[in-house]
Amino acid sequence: MADAYIPESRWRMGVAALLVGGGLLLGGVALARGLLGGGSDGARPGTDVSRVAFRDAEGNRHTLAEYRGRVVLVDVWATWCPPCRRSLPEVAELQRAAGGAYVVLPISVDQGGWAEVKPFLAQNPQLGLTAFLPDGGKALEAFGPIPGIPTTILVDRQGRLVKRWSGYGEGLARRGLDEALGRR
Numbered sequence: 001m002a003d004a005y006i007p008e009s010r011w012r013m014g015v016a017a018l019l020v021g022g023g024l025l026l027g028g029v030a031l032a033r034g035l036l037g038g039g040s041d042g043a044r045p046g047t048d049v050s051r052v053a054f055r056d057a058e059g060n061r062h063t064l065a066e067y068r069g070r071v072v073l074v075d076v077w078a079t080w081c082p083p084c085r086r087s088l089p090e091v092a093e094l095q096r097a098a099g100g101a102y103v104v105l106p107i108s109v110d111q112g113g114w115a116e117v118k119p120f121l122a123q124n125p126q127l128g129l130t131a132f133l134p135d136g137g138k139a140l141e142a143f144g145p146i147p148g149i150p151t152t153i154l155v156d157r158q159g160r161l162v163k164r165w166s167g168y169g170e171g172l173a174r175r176g177l178d179e180a181l182g183r184r
Contacts, residue, residue, distance in 0.1 A: 043144035043161050050159030052142050053135035054107050057114065061135050064159055071102040071162075071180045072155040073173060076146055078110045079120040084150045087168040092127040094173060101181055107132045107140070109149065154180045 043049060050065040052074075064072055075091045077084035088106070095104035108131050110116040117131055134140050143153055147166050154162040154176050162180050165172065 043142060043164070045161055045163065047142070047144075047161045048159055049142040049153070049155055049161050053139045054105065054132040055135050056130075056132055057118070062132070064155055067103050067155075068159055069157050070100065071157060071177065073102065073104045073177050073180075074143075074153040074155065075104065075106045075173070076140065076143075076149055076151040076153070077106055077108055078149055079108065079116050080110070081149050083168040087150045087173070088124075088127055088129060090170070090173055092129045094177065095130065096128060102177060105132055106130075107134055109134065109140075109146075152176065156180065 050063060050068070052064045053061060054063075055061055064074075073091075073094065075087065077088065077091075079085075091104060091106050095106070098104050106129055108117045110133075113133055117133065121127065121129060121131060140146065143151075143161070143164065149166070150168050151164060151166045152173055153164045156162050163176055165176075
C-alpha cells in the first residue's frame, strides 16, 4: 500500500506544480500585456501611430511624428530577453546602415529603465546601439498589445502602422524593412 501512495502523491505534486507554473505564466503574460501596450484589440495596418513617444539617453522626448517622410522600424526589446539579445546585432546593423530613407528605433521596456539599459550597452559596445525608452507607461499603447518581445513594428512614411510581429527570426527585420521601403 505504501508503494501505491508514493506515485499518487508524486502525481499530485506534479499536477500542483503544473497548475502553479501555468498560473505564473499566465500572470506573467497578463502583466507583460499590461506593461507593454494597452488593452485594445491591437493596432491594424494603416493605424496612425505617430503619437508613440519615447526618450533618448539624455532624457529628450521624441515621437514617431518626427520621422515623417521616413520608414521607421521599431524594435521593442529588453536586456533580460534571450531572443532580444539574439536580434540586437541585426537591429544594430540596420540602425548603422540607416540613411535618409529609414530609421531604426530600439525601444527597451526594461522596468529598471536606463539603470539597466546603460550598463548593458556598456558591456556590449560591439553593438554600437543607440537605444530609447518609452515615455511613460502607456507610451507604446498606439501599437496595440505587445504579446512578447522582441516585437518589431514597421511604420510607413506617413506615421501609419505597416506590419508588426513578435519573436526573432534571422533576416525578418531586414526583409520587412525592404518590403516597407518598396525594395521587394
